[in-house]
Amino acid sequence: MTSDSVNWEAVRADFPILHQEVRGNPLIYFDSAASSQKPRQVIDALTRYYEHDNANVHRGLHELSSRATDAFEAARNKVAKFLNAASADEIIFTRGTTEGINLVAQAYGTRYVKEGDAILLTEMEHHSNLVPWQLLAERTGASLRFVPVLEDGTLDLSKLPELLTPEVKIFSFTHISNSLGTVNPVADLCRAARAVGAISVVDAAQSAGHLPVDVQALGCDFLALSGHKMCAPTGIGALYGRAEVLEKTPPYHGGGEMIVSVSLHKSTYKEAPHRFEAGTPNIAGAVGLGAAVDYLESIGRQNIAAHDGELVRYAQQRMEADVPGIRIIGPRDRSGLVGFVMESAHPHDLTTYADRYGLALRGGHHCNQPLMKKFKLPGTSRASFYFYNTKEEIDRMITILQEAARFFS
Amino acid sequence: MTSDSVNWEAVRADFPILHQEVRGNPLIYFDSAASSQKPRQVIDALTRYYEHDNANVHRGLHELSSRATDAFEAARNKVAKFLNAASADEIIFTRGTTEGINLVAQAYGTRYVKEGDAILLTEMEHHSNLVPWQLLAERTGASLRFVPVLEDGTLDLSKLPELLTPEVKIFSFTHISNSLGTVNPVADLCRAARAVGAISVVDAAQSAGHLPVDVQALGCDFLALSGHKMCAPTGIGALYGRAEVLEKTPPYHGGGEMIVSVSLHKSTYKEAPHRFEAGTPNIAGAVGLGAAVDYLESIGRQNIAAHDGELVRYAQQRMEADVPGIRIIGPRDRSGLVGFVMESAHPHDLTTYADRYGLALRGGHHCNQPLMKKFKLPGTSRASFYFYNTKEEIDRMITILQEAARFFS
Amino acid sequence: MIPNSDLEELYQQVLLDHSRRPRNFGELSEADATEAGEKVVKVQGDNPSCGDEIVVSVKLADTGLKLADIKFTGQGCAISQASASLMTIKTKGRSRAEVEELIAAFHDLITKQTENPPDILGDLQLLQGVWRFPQRVKCATLAWRALEQALREGSASVVTTEVEG
Amino acid sequence: MIPNSDLEELYQQVLLDHSRRPRNFGELSEADATEAGEKVVKVQGDNPSCGDEIVVSVKLADTGLKLADIKFTGQGCAISQASASLMTIKTKGRSRAEVEELIAAFHDLITKQTENPPDILGDLQLLQGVWRFPQRVKCATLAWRALEQALREGSASVVTTEVEG
């Protein structure tokens, strides 16, 4: 696949933040896996909403409230189509991936996981897909199991049969590893979960904005994503839940908007998704997420994936060929990020060094402490790319890494 | 108190949304108790953040990440000062009041409330300060008690001694009723709670943006507010928790940012507030809340309260004098909102009618179903004011209400 | 103030009259099903966003093929009350097939602009003005959704279920 | 690329040398407290945002008034390792009061621009460049916070506590 049909320069021009200098050097933002930048189209959608349509949703009968409600529910529809959900009622707005996973653990997990049951995860999970399950295991007396990660950064699927047994009630795993770049075989894992009667939960934080994600094709029961990693505002995300599973999931938070009727001692709750959206939601955030989805669709996720792929292959090849003492961590076949260690420099020192030249890298454990321990690494440096990045930026990164290798050795 | 020192016309000019026509009539936005409008200063803060400083917080060592972290923590400081908290560590960012109360119910409540204990509420609580406690009571086997509301819309404090007994572990109540406008004697109620060893939780959704709120003077243990009701963006709020109480409160959500160290089976958690902020927070939302706080402080909350008060008294007087068949619900001494019923028209019909003339009222149960039942009302109509509203708008409302009374009778 | 023609179309005097003095107001009970093949079904409809509540009771005859009697109780806005009142008048005594046709025609009437509404609607055309007020469609359909549910449940005897408007 | 003077001030060769070959690297154990009035205290310091870990062991003598011995182990960036190494050199054998003075002077040194650093700092001035890198202050203070905690706990015998950097 090539991404030649897109005018990438024009796309890059949509991002005001990228056109600045940091300490006298042009900003090179290679930290999109932590949070992506926002195109003018998304920022404008927020401004437009606040300047014309802002009001509370659902409960109002006046014009602004209708407009706000329509915009909010239109955003839900956009997200549903973006993920190919069977219905917009399967989309719950959340703060982000972390809240989505906690919602599943609290609402679904507390009801359906019992002592003696098991929750299956993998060794490459982000803390956000690990700690909520530790808390659930503590509360319920269930145990945690982990699919091991092989030396090359992929999952050891040979262990799946002995781990994914009928005691497993929930199998939760990441689509793309945020430190290794590994792309997991989600559809296979969901199928395996279903075969033993477990539900599957997919952490799509790193994938939703980077490649086509089709929840029906993947066959997952839940899928959580963060808006801020896919060009949308901070504070908004979505949780997809298959209708059949959502139907039997008890409420999460209590409050306004999620009830049918309330008396002092008892309430009845609405259907999904409203049952899971107590209180005033992040209305403008949802509108911004809708605008981000439109924007990503206008470029095409196939094109984005192809462009990310070109960048990461180029970076990998140049780093290995031209920077002494670098070791790349993770599989050769990876999503648009590359984690590495430099022999002479600790990741933090390297990040500090790069920053002085305007290059934004991330260094540390990337919320993957257990994985770092397993690989006996104090952390890694990570360069993560998105469609607004360029090969010229990678060339400049290579120069900076070369100088750093000299500086620290 | 007078609010003459403020140029209210200039203040009103800060709100772009107010200067529009709805169906050929000038918009009159009297629904600020549901959600307030946003001044240009707050909208600009969002744009500036996304165009210059956006990145993920806390984990990054590069320039944008530092700027984002600084802006985020500066916002926390502003909120702390706004509420006169003893320390910024007592401020937890949430999505809003509903999430704040659910956080207390889940994290604190689940640990400290047991079978046989009681949770004390009042009959005037918003569903957001009722349903979370119903869910907690269900989970723990605790019981719910309610301070009754008198005919005049105030709390029946004579019943407090028999209700607030040592079985009560949590006393949660609203500062200002969103349908009656009642302002409760928060400091007295907090003192009474402490006297029996209960913690106090204040729902400040309707008060935080309207009058000075000093958590130390009030003596509360928790206080929850919503940004969107006080000129800030949607999707952001704050929960104040007294240091001593937060310290012993277990985590809420699990995920990134809230841990000290993680291994596959066990994690240790950070101190407050970070222990309660798992995952990427609503960074821009917090920055916007900081800008809103600055904005409100620049006007002065004393001035805002005085201005709200003038408007509500004027509205009340004109409604009673000039509109036939109107009954006002709630105490004479009220915050800046007025709930009422019109003999000839159901609240929804009245709201629909008003909307055709550009007047945004709210009609319905206002998430206060039990209270409406108690008052044998099918709901009320509500006009809620904020500092950007004017007496001229109230005059126009009176004309519309007069015409409506004629139309429906 | 300039009169607003949308409002005048929505709130016609006849409609306001139905809302003030609703017809067929009341409940049926199991005792009303006296003949073989008759059943009484009750359904409660709630509109959680505004608090409107309605209970529709129907007596089905001919093992569900005929709507022999219908009553409603409840409270709510003029639109929901008038809609329920008119619904009982127009559906009482009709065959199930006719009722289903009415339901569909009524739904079209209040959700889109209709040049020539089908004759079967009769007085229900009083509610035509609703289509310009999308937020009020839920009010107009509340009783109808309860009726639909009642038809679906025609097989059980006296049941009380809730639908959400 | 143009050399960056801030970086060069931060990462002086001597400092990088300390980070690569830290002095006083190791742990003390209870057995090292042989005399009356001696205690060994160990404190683990973590920097959760970056994963740096350090364990500082001190032997206090004279019922806590003197820091008789000090060692550290751990892993982390050049700044945290060099800071810990230099800290052990400068504090070993000093009185508690002197150590406290050092702690305060060091903290000032790395958090604000200092024209004439106090003489007591000696080689610790190698870390002066940190003040231009506010995000790295936590790295430079990690070992020091563990030391402070150790002094506070001088009253217990061998304790291991954690501080968060």
Ligand SMILES: Cc1ncc(COP(=O)(O)O)c(C=O)c1O
């Ligand atoms: C794989 C993965 N899962 C979960 C998260 C958490 O996402 P958020 O912080 O937006 O809730 C992240 C991002 O940090 C991630 O990379």
Ligand SMILES: Cc1ncc(COP(=O)(O)O)c(C=O)c1O
């Ligand atoms: C008194 C009161 N409490 C709680 C809430 C809930 O606030 P939010 O919807 O912002 O979470 C509201 C607002 O609707 C309110 O008026």
